Amino acid sequence: MGRPALRPERPPAFVLNMYDTGLAIARNLGRRGIPVVGVSSRDDLPGSFSRYCRPLVGPDSREDPRGLAAHLIDQARRLPARGIIFPTRDADVLFLDAHREALEPHFAIPLPGRDALRSIMEKSRLAALSESAGIAAPRTCRVTSEADILLRRDEFVFPALVKPVLAEHWRRADVWNAVGRKKAIRVERLEDLVGAYRRSARYVAEALVQEWVPGNEDQFFIVGAYVGRDGTCRGAFTAQKLHQYPPDFGLGCLVRSRVDPVVEELGLRLLRAIGFTGIAEVEFKRDARDGAYRLIEVNPRPWDQHALGAACGVDVAYLAYRDHCEPPAPRAASDGRERYWV
Known part of the structure; x- marks a missing residue:
């Protein structure tokens, strides 16, 4: 089956990184006749083969954000109408936030304001805001050193999770491998907490200690x-x-x-x-x-x-x-x- 007929007069949707999430966006919008451009740093991602999108290879939002911004603006200048950009990873969100001023004349960016x-994105702020809204959240502490952990030992509830302040902090290849390729580490006691913190602190000093639910x-x-x-x-x-x-x-x-x-x-x-x-x-x-x-x-x-x-x-x-x-x-x-x- 070939690609569906698109309506070129409709503004295009650009999707960053054509993994599973990007593929779903392309299918859902493409079936409605919306032009979709899938932008990835590789040409072998599953969504790039969808009949519902036009694949485009460009810089990665994590590795070369400035290059990607320039690439997107160059593409936008060739379009008949202002399009929209969808992020599919936290790295994409941070990229779009950092480059809003340059990109927004060319694309709609469906993200909230910076604050x-x-x-x-900062999970310690989110926990505090949740509590102020009357919504239960696990107890969350932000730590910056082993000394900080020992000083605040009575604040922790075990079992607990050690997490990054920003999820993207642990997504760099060296940090991701150091933490066992996990987005959180469960610890049962203070000694485990110190050990888990050391694994990530070689790269990022700040971490969260969150009550296990x-x-x-x-x-x-x-x-x-x-x-x-x-x-x-x-x-x-x-x-x-x-x-x-x-x-x-x-x-x-x-x-x-x-x-x-x-x-x-x-x-x-x-x-x-x-x-x-x-x-x-x-x-x-x-x-x-x-x-x-x-x-x-x-x-x-x-x-x-x-x-x-x-x-x-x-x-x-x-x-x-x-x-x-x-x-x-x-x-x-x-x-x-x-x-x-x-």
């Missing part, structure tokens, strides 16, 4: 939403992780859509407190001790399973496209049927 974005891997719940430029929610859906890898704090491998008004209200309340606009995934874990939903993280961008929302009637990427490039779409709502992402 709101930092409140999300007990519960099985199927106790993670998600709110996916698009909040328009005017601050109103244009669509939201909820889902539950059934399996993830690694089980404690990994990537969702089997995720089920399910209507959950409680989780949705918590997620949207948090986004309002942040002053958020754009695409968001808000993740909670139900605490086995008291049944409370505790905030785990917020992603200010499309994520791997966002296509589950499109299957339920809430296509967050399309809502963002319409809000920035065409007259906004009507508010979307889940159709209530269970669907699965594998």
Whole structure:
């Protein structure tokens, strides 16, 4: 089957990095006749082979952000209309934030303002903001040295997780290998905490120590939403992780859509407190001790399973496209049927 007919008069959507998330964006927008350009530093990523996008090789947002900005601006100057850029990784989000002023004359960037974005990306700020909004969050401490850890030993609750302040801090190849290629390290006691901190501190001095929230891997719940430029929610859906890898704090491998008004209200309340606009995934874990939903993280961008929302009637990427490039779409709502992402 060939590529679908596109409407060249419609503004194009540029998608950074055509892994699973980028592929889903290309499919969902391309099926609606929206021109999609997939920008990756390699030509062998799965989304680059989709009939729904035109692949484009360019610099990587992590390795050469200035080069990528120049490359995108050069592409934009050839376009008949101002397009939109979708990030698919934290590195892409940080890149777009750092180069907003240069890129925004050429592209819409569906991200919140800089202060709101930092409140999300810096997990210690997010935990404090969550508590102020009346939303439970695990106890979180920011540490800067071994001496700091020992001085504050009475503040930690074990088991605990050692995490980066910014997820991107651990994504550099040398740091990623040093921490065992994990986005968090579980520790059972103070001695383990010091050892885990040493592994990352050779590269990044700051780290977070966060209370472990007990519960099985199927106790993670998600709110996916698009909040328009005017601050109103244009669509939201909820889902539950059934399996993830690694089980404690990994990537969702089997995720089920399910209507959950409680989780949705918590997620949207948090986004309002942040002053958020754009695409968001808000993740909670139900605490086995008291049944409370505790905030785990917020992603200010499309994520791997966002296509589950499109299957339920809430296509967050399309809502963002319409809000920035065409007259906004009507508010979307889940159709209530269970669907699965594998």
